[in-house]
Amino acid sequence: MLAVSMMKDEAPFLLEWYAHHLAVGFTKILVYTNDCSDGTDDMLIRLEELGLGYHRRNDIPEGAKPQPSAINYAQAEPIVQGADWVLLFDADEFLCINYGDGTLDQMLDAAGDANGIVITWRIFGSGNIVDWSRAPVTDQYLYAAPPTWNKGWGVKTLFKFDHDKWKLGIHRPSIKNKHLETDFPDSVKWLNGSGLPMEDYFKFRGWRSIRRTVGYQWAQMNHYAVKSVDSYAVRKFRGNVNNKKDKYNADYWALQDRNEVRDENILRYREKRQAIMDELLTDPVLNKLHFDALDRIEARLEEYRKTDAYQELKQSLIEASQVPITQVSAKPPKARDPAEIAALMSKVEKQNAARPIEERRTKPSAEFIDTHEGGDGFVVGDIDVSAEAAVDWVTNHGIDMPADVRIFSPSQLDMVLRGKYQRKLARLSGRMVENGDTVLDLGAGVGFLSIYTCTIFDRATVIAQEDNASRLVIARNILDHNGFAFGTRLSFDVTQVIWPDDPNKTADAINDLISRYKPDVLRISYAEIGAGVLGNLNLAGVKQVVLIGGAARGFHLASQKVKTAGLHPNEDVSVPEIVVLEQKA
Template sequence: MAKIAPSLSREGLGLAPSRHGTVTAVSMMKDEGPFLLEWVAHHLTVGFNRLVVYTNDCSDGTDTMLIRLEELGLAYHRRNVIPEGLRPQPSALNHAQDEPLVAESDWVLVFDADEFLCIRYGDGTLNDLLDGVKAQGANGMVITWRIFGSGGVHDWSRAPVTEQYLRAAPKEWNKGWGVKTLFQFDPAHWKLGIHRPKIKNKWLESDFPDSIKWLNGSGRAMEDYFKFRGWRSITRTVGYDWAQINHYAVKSIDSYAIRKFRGNVNLKKDKYNADYWALQDRNEVQDDAMLRYSAERKRVFDLLLSDPELNRLHHAALDRAEARLAEFKGLPAYDEMVAGLKAASQVPIDAVVAKPPQARDPEKIAALMSRVEKQSNETERVARKALGPQRGTGLAEPAAQGLASGVEWVANHEIALPLDPGHFSPSGLEQIAAGKFDRGVARILPRLLQGAARHLELGAGCGFRAAVLARARPVLQQIQQESDPGRVKLIRAIWERNGLEKQNNLTLRAGALDQEALQELIETFRPDSLLIADPALDPQILMQALRSGAPALRLILAGPAMAESQRWQAIFPALAAARPDETQPEFLLAQLARAD
């Protein structure tokens, strides 16, 4: 065994200890020698304190490099012995399920050699990210892919992958929404999976599913369906604010050529064709968040190369890849491939076809669904229906502080709205682009307020409802209240764009309201209609403010407050009993819920 440099222990590398026990990365690799040390250095920097990698049929020394890393105590190498008829990835996960190093882990993330975890939350480490996850009482995070393309790079380079490729697909591009799941692992309850773990059958009808709380990549609670099935984010669950998986599936044309001519981990013979390139070579937007790790990753990478044996193996893998590439470049097949890839790079993003791994069979899925999954899905369906036509707010969380430069504006119900991902969620952006943002509310709200003279809205959101009312009912006096500073700026920008910022009948009240301020506002303004969209507003505070000083009132719930409809309805008997007969409130929840 080669001599071990004393500086190449975890302590010698200066890596911070984990605050969350053993956090393990499980991966499967074949001929990843040129990129292995960058992958290892990056994920040690991010905060994994255990790397377990399975290899099969390597010809470029990847397995030998991992064996050396295990000798140094920096990774663990396992042979992926593949049973007849099984593909390499499922085989590796079966081995990992029984591997003691994985079983004793506190947290596990399964991901590939072309995937790099990028954390935007906190200081960019797993320590801070898991602090945030646990602060919400969660035990997992579903992290969505961000597809990174070639950036127009053709030639092979030894430069780091994470610094060469900084162009990616837009966040709202749903064909790139595959996921990987970081979760608290208990092998008695979970079966490891490529995209998410699977609850073992014997626990499906128990209380165990209720104990699972996973967040999405923006730190918001995932829907319950994902406990049971799925491998992609959907419009309601996608998020990138806390973390993403940077997926470098193609890299440069030359890198792609090396991979194409050597096969792949899942033995898909036709995978690396022009269609796959068109899907993965997405370069529409700049994303350089990964550069936050550059200095520390390089420090760790250079220390790894200070080991003579690792240094020799790393450069041998590079030399081997470059020699193979030199052979390919003289072949007609290489020229044909390059021409095909360059043509595929011109395919517009809205013309890309992504074929699912297998055809969807609704009857088969229904047969596989357990009773507890059906019950869970139905509960969430009812909750979403209660949200009414908005399906939430359509707004991003958290809101940006200002509009992005050069943002496109699109007319929605004659109100121009900005296509700004800093302010609107992916679903909200889709609605805006189609001219259908909050269309149900926009149609019905002016009719609901016929006869009203003074309208107060608590939780104005982006100010769209107010703008629609200002156009449809110009004599209506409005006060719009919004607590979030970023949304206040958005409201002002939208009203200015639509020529409403100087309208005397439209007033914006920025900042939160306590009970005293709310009561004063109601007594002074004396609204005859009140729309509640702020889910943080306490019904008891509003009830106290409405006990006196307000005329007969129409009360309307909208947006996220609709999810709390039962809590709001509960205050109305007490409110009605406290007010004279002639000022009884009229509760319009049901009418607005049918607006779509």
């Protein structure tokens, strides 16, 4: 497994980057350098002498840019041509595998016969750190943009390399023209960062994820484009790999300095990475090169700090850090022209697009469904409702829902982004409720199903109960955002009904609500309410009990208990219908 990178003056960060990716499981590392002035190339030469990697000079042809030049050299490099899996990425990018034990081996074993994994960026900001520090990058910067922030959805691709068929690229390889109209494209099976099949178009074009393809459950590419203010100043000293003008200014900082969500996933490598780095530093040559580089850059930074230019830069970046994520501007994407896109599509892509959709898209396997953290589809615990983290609102069944990482577990957030949140339950609402019914929703979450019921039934009354009060704050935000006003037809109740260690107390609390609201329909989402609790409920006036989500998954009710739940044997009343709906997607 080969990592390929391009660097210029990365000496302060090189050994951490190197040690980290050895910890991830790369067996070979190849780095191209150009015009280094801080000892980066000397360190890489020493690493090669120690048998730990490979270094190549990036001699840039006139008129060419550094990064594309290095990629062209890599295409012809025997080490690359002999590699099985290849990932091409930058020195400010750190691969973080969330799957299994965090190693490439386990993730690739899980990928089966797939021959590529498309890994989406997570944009990590400064964490409001100003001063320079020698502490590891992956220890210092633990705040990132929400994973739903599509401005940060660039990708890097880990794939099985065949020199004859693939041409390397910055974000993903491309199929060589001579193979486009052969059977080769049909053999390309790429997964996204959650282990789900990529859409077919990405075989031929694209450099970033979209709502339908983004995923982080298996892997993410942590992108530390800015780091601290002082680190950013250091980057200005050396330029960038693509010679982009005005890259290091306040606008770029505002775009990349995103700190809305704490993400500590990469800390899983801390011990192993530090052990490898400590071992590297036992080599006296590498040790001297590393600390000499740090001393030089810190001396240069100290001089720069005395200038007006530094003070102006520092102030501009601090101000840029205050720009809310909802107001960040980026280069607007070029408007999509269907005719132009059609003209650019290859013949084989056009043929592929003409196939039935069920042949073009593979249904995810059951093992890819996220079942960890928040079995009810929500992140465990209270939500910090003091700040706005929903950078996107996505319409789900006519209701705009917040794509907010604070609220939804990964698989459910994915459903929100795709506009398919609680799709099955929304479709079956007519079976659960009749117009004019009073509905008591136990465990209403952020109120989606309660709100949806009020939108489709103009005479239904819904009481949304939720033990987690912060979720009902979000429910009210959803109402306000959508401009819904249902009056007394929708109300919220934060009475606690779940007592995990006391099912009798749980039953008593629910019976109090049933007595108060006299519902026709009792909808239950709490997984804690099983047959034992249900059997102690007074359901005499309830015509239907609907078990959904966690309640459905955790509930196995014998037919006799269904008939007698909550009823005395001699009581001459109608028996409520029990409907079990397990929501999987």
